[in-house]
Amino acid sequence: MKPELSLAGLSARKHTFTLPLNYDDPQGKKIQVFARELLSNDIDTDSNERPFLVFFQGGPGFSAVRPADNSGWIKRALTEFRVLLLDQRGTGLSTPVSYLSLAHFNSELQAEYLSHFRADNIIRDAEAIREQLCPGQKWSILGQSFGGFCVLKYLNDAPEGVKEAYITGGIPSLTRSADEVYQATYQRVLAKNRDFFTRFSDAQELVTQIAEHLTHHEVRIATGERLTVEMLQLLGINIGMEQGPESVYYLLEHALIETDLGTHVNPLFLAHFCHLLDFNTNPIFALLHESIYCQRSASNWSAQRVRAQYDEFNYEFGKPFLFTGEMVYPWFFEQFTNLKPLKHAANLLATNSDWPTLYNLDTLANNQVPVAAAIYSEDMFVEMSYSLETAKQVGNLKYWLTSEYEHNGIRMDGEHILDKLIALNRGEQLR
Structure with a gap:
């Protein structure tokens, strides 16, 4: 497939997938989910053969980053991966949610529709996309902020699809209200x-x-x-x-x-x-x-x-x-x-009290997927003690606790942060 977009140091392809709004009713209403695939322009390697790293954006409710060049965490990732920037359902180009898109529903139907936009269905979308883009192959995942919630939900629901996982500024509590x-x-x-x-x-x-x-x-x-x-x-x-x-x-x-x-x-x-x-x-x-x-x-x-x-x-x-x-x-x-x-x-x-359970403590305690996480001790958005509490509850999770960064550290120094987490996950010395 020919890239549709050329940027400084990378190329990009667009993908659109037709997926169920409600996976319990797979023949029912459909939505479009958009993802942008990034490839390195390194002439010495074939980017098409590299494994995928899927990025889960913070939020909820925000589209994936629109890169302008090959820099930051994307630059580090493209040295060994193809990067897939997923517009989570309802955001960006993925059947976006707005008051206009919901205007034909009454309030009850609006709420019912929106109930399908939590992390559980974001992960179902990702798995459906994996089966189309690289069937039978595992991929790696990276989550920032709410994206970290998605990473743990992925490990909870579909660990068989994940080779390795990374979290920055987003380890949620598994049990706290x-x-x-x-x-x-x-x-x-x-x-x-x-x-x-x-x-x-x-x-x-x-x-x-x-x-x-x-x-x-x-x-x-x-x-x-x-x-x-x-x-x-x-x-x-x-x-x-x-x-x-x-x-x-x-x-x-x-x-x-x-x-x-x-x-x-x-x-x-x-x-x-x-x-x-x-x-x-x-x-x-x-x-x-x-x-x-x-x-x-x-x-x-x-x-x-x-x-x-x-x-x-x-x-x-x-x-x-x-x-x-x-x-x-x-x-x-x-x-x-x-x-x-x-x-x-x-x-x-x-006022909805029927939200499904997100995490199974036994499943996550027995997790076999290597996970590396950056925990920012001064993070205003994520309570450090709760992140450390969760780190003890998830098997095979290593973390880097640092006071160097605020919540958006990956945006400011992403190349270094991702490089450190990859080394941590693989037991390598930081380059």
Whole structure:
């Protein structure tokens, strides 16, 4: 098959697969799942003969990376693999989910449709694709953040398809509830707030001025929504990323401008603000994020309920302003334009107590597939103690615990991180 895309140092092919929405009803409704195959342009080897490494993106609800060149973790991977970038169902070019694509369903049917977009069906898709692309052959898998949840689900459900596995910034708890997860992550968000406001000494003054302005004036962001203090707090999802605190601080710096007609919010701020939040463009994240922790239980808007125990996050004049983190709240579906039509479906998903069990502890304890994981001790999104707890529960898992990186370390230093994990998995010395 001829590559459709040529980039600096690599070529790419497109693949589209027609797969069941519901694997319990294989003759029923179908969806399209897209994957991009990357090949090295190294003239000394035949890339077509190399085994596959499948990448599971973070999220849920985000498409795979669109590479511009042969760099980062992809560069390391292409030295021995063909890389398959999978747009998980509902994202990118894989029958994307949006309020428009769901508009012909009532709320109950929307929720039923969306219930098929968790990690269990992402893995069923991957196995169906493996049987078409390389039947009878095992492949390697790499998961970042939520992609790590997918890796463990793969090892739980279909280890016979996997030769070796890698996880970066995404070892989930196998047993803990959403409430327990948020109890831990709110503590981590508080720590990141302390770090942020210590590093940038005038940031508290800047953000308080913005919050007070928003309290007394109606301000609308570039996508049309009224900018509220609660919405402003959501910028905190970025302070747990490499270079994220800097992006947030520089945004705050030019938020307010003085004109002859008084103080106004800078239009540049309003435009850039939208670029730092993905809730309008990636609805699966808001709809299903809490469900990734649910096994025979409902989340019941866990992040909102647990937040009630942390009064620090409820901004009032005279109190320090704090950012929130990777939390989803029910008011998203009242304030974000593209989420409003999905409000009832979101409530049905949040109250669903019939989510299937994700992990079998005995199966994972007896895992035979070599697994290497990077655990970031300062990760705002994933509680380190829970990751270490899981590492003890999964057989044949080796980990590298480091404080060098934030949650998105693979995006910043992916070539080194993947190289180290491959060496760790194979018992080799790091090159």
